[in-house]
Amino acid sequence: MLKKILFIAIVIVFIPFSTTFADSSSKLEKLDKISDEALQMVKIKRYDESEKLLEYFSDQFLKMTSEEKLFSMDELRIITVAHNEALGAVQDEQVSYEKKLNAATKLRLVMDAVYSYHQPLWTEMEGQIMQTFSATKQAVKDRDSDQFHQHVNKLLIQYDVIYPSLKVDVKPEKIQKLDARINYIDQYRRLVFAESSSQKELEALQTDLESIFVEITEDESDPSLWWVIISTGSIIILTLSYVGWRKYKGDKEKGKTDQEHNH
Template identity: 40%
Template sequence: MKRVGWTVLIFCIVSLAAMPVYASNHTTIKDWSEINELTSEIWELGKIERYNEAADVLEFTSENITHIEDVLSLRPDQQRLVEYTFSDAITSLQNPEWTKEKKLNKLTEVRLLVDALQTNYEPLWKKTGLMMLEPFITMEKEIGDQNSTAFHQAANLLLERYETVRPALMVDLSPDKIEKLDEHVSYVDTNRIKILTDAEHQKHLEAAAADFEALFFAKKDNSEPSLFWLIFSIGGIISSTLFYVGWRKYKGDKEEELRVPGKR
C-alpha cells in the first residue's frame, strides 16, 4: 500500500464519515467528549479542503483546552504537547504550499493525541499498527530486490508515519520507550546506504521492526517465530495485511484445538 492507503486507513480509524458541524454549537468546552467531537469535525473539514474553517475550529479548541486545563487534568508536559501539536497543525493548514496529504497527517496527529489523552483502553493509535509496519516490510523486500529508490521511499514513509503517531505515543508510553523508538527511526534515516548494503546494519533494521511489532500488537510467545522474521523470509509478499490476518487466524485455530481436545 502506498501513501493513499495510509490516508484511507486513517480515515477509517478515526471514523469521521458524515460528521456534523459542532463548533457552531459550542461557546465553551467542558469535557473530553466535546473535544473529541471537535477534533473529528476538524479532520472532516480538512478532508474536504475547507482549511480556513478547520484552522478556526482548531484555534477555538486549543484556546478552550488551555482554559479548562484543571478539568482535563493535564500534566504540564501534556499541556505543552497539546499546544505544540495544535499550533503545528494550524500552521500547516495556513501554508498553501503543503499538500492535502500533509495537512491531513497533521490533523490526524491532533485526533490521535486527543484520543490518547481521553481514553485508557484501546487508543486509536493502536489501530495504525499495520500501516506503521508496512514500511519496514517494504524496506526489507527492496533490500533483497536491490531497489534503492523504493527503499528510500519506504524509509521516508516510515518517518512521515512515525511523526503522525508520535504525539499520541508520548501520552501512553514511558520516556524510555519513546527514546528507543526515536533511536530506531533515526538510525534507519541516517544509515540508509549502509542498511542497503551491509548485513550487520540490516540486523538493526530487523530489531527496529520487531520493537514496533511488539508495540502495536499483542506480545508473542517467545517459542514462536517472529511475524517479521516470517515476512522477511518469504519473498514476493504483496499484502502484509492479508498475511498478518492469516497468521493470526492460524494461531487462533491452533489455540482452540489445544483448548478443545479432539477438535479438527
C-alpha cells in the same frame, strides 16, 4: 440498618468522585470531538472551516486548563505542539494536502490517546506501518535503492504521525529506544541498504514497535474502575468495622446493665 449505613457511606464518597470524573471526561470528550471535526474538514479540503475549529479548540483548551488540572505538564506540552502544527499547516497555502492531513491526524490521535483508556486510535495504524516495514525489507532484498528510500521516507512520516500519541501512552525509556533506532536508519540509510549488520536495526525497530502495539492493545481494566472498586471496598470494610465495634460496645454495656440489675 447495616444496609442503610453501607449505602449512605458509599453514596457520600462515590457521588462526588463520579461527578468530578464525569465532568472531566465530558470536557476531554469535547476536545476530542473538535479535533475529529477539524480532521474531517481537512480531509474534504475545507481548510477555512478546519482553521476555525482548531482556533475553537485552542480557546476551549485554554479555558479548561485554566479552570482545573485536566492534563499533566507533558500532556499540555504535547497537545499544544500538535495543535500549533495542525493550525500552522492548515493556514499555510504552500503546505501540501498530505502534510495538512498528517498534521491534523497527529492532533486527532494524540487527543484520543489522552481521552481513551482502551485501544487508542493510533494503534489502528499498526497495519499500515507493518506493511511499510515489509515493503522496505523487500526493496533491500530486490536491491532497489529508489524503492528503499521511498519506503523509509514513508515509514518516517508514519512514525512522526503517531509520535505524540506514543509519548502519551508509552514509557519514556521505550520512546528513547525507538528514537535512537529511527535516527540511525534515517542517517545511515546507505549502510542499512547495503550491509546485513545494519539491516538488523530495521528488524529491531519493527520488533520494538510490534511489541508496543501488542502491549497497548491488550485488554486491560479501566484504571478508574479499579479505583472505584478499591475505594468502595475500603468504605465497606471501614463501615463493617465501625458497625461491629458499635455492636460490641452495645453488647458490653448491656452486659454491665444486666449485672447491675442482678446485684
